[in-house]
Amino acid sequence: MAELTTLARPYARAAFEYARDNSALDAWAEQLTLLAAVSEHETLQKVFASPAHKAEQQVAVLVEVCQGLSEAVVNFLSVLAENKRLALLPEIADLFTTFKANFERSVEVEVISAFELEDETTRRLSEALGRKLERSVNVRSTTDSSLLGGVLIRAGDLVIDGSVRGRLNKLAAAMNL
Template sequence: MAELRTLARPYAKAAFQAAQDQQQLADWSELLTLAGQIAANAVVRQLLANPGMAETRKAELILEVTEKSVSEPIRNFFMVLAENRRLALLPEIAALFNTYRADLERTVDIEVTAAFELTEEQQQKLAQALSTKLDRKVSLAASMDKSLIGGVVVRTGDLVIDASVRGKLTKLADALGS
């Protein structure tokens, strides 16, 4: 995984720079995310690994499947990926591109898992508190997991805040066991 990310980084940076120069971050993001999802499909991965098919044809097929009209710079980007046999990196390139975009726009996606269903008001209050704490605009996705017993678990990137009863019981058990 880390190796793929390392290989994908220069392509993601180049795509991000091109998108910024053209002021088309949203268009590039949407297409790269979609192309990344397509390239992650098991059947498409086999197609990308097929040495009998021309690399440029593989890029054209991915672009066709997206069903989006693409600008010349985007098409050129996909052709460069194809020429360098890097189309399989599309999922990683898309993830890195979206990370760069979120950093630029100062946004963050947060997953909140609670032991109970959060009301809209609770979600708004939590998003507001996290927005203040992280100094970013927060996009919150809430889910429910009764095994938490009580409380919430907040995840974003590398940050995990475990304020669940299950998490506290686990910490207590670890402390007592050592």
């Protein structure tokens, strides 16, 4: 996985810098996310891997499936296809999203709780995380009854486990020492 990220990083950086310089970050992010999702389909992966399909044909298939792509994105796809890197689209999209979030000083936060959180609680949590992370926070809330109580917060590589299940697991680990 690290190798794919290493290969994808220069392409993602180039796409990000182009989109930033042309004030098109949101449009590029949207199109790359769509392309990443479509490129993971089994049929398209076979097209990318097949030597029978030339780079132009691979790009044409993607353009046909993902109608409405900008000319700049189609040119970007052509470069990827020429270098046999279309399979990296999911990693490129992830890296692009990370670069965009860092540029905009925002972060996506996933809050998993045992029960549905009230809007006021979510708002206060968002404000507290925003102060701690020094970023604008976009909270996505889900429920998981296996947590028993409390919350599990994921913001990038930061994980805050305040769940009852997490505490019980720590207690069990400490007792086994």
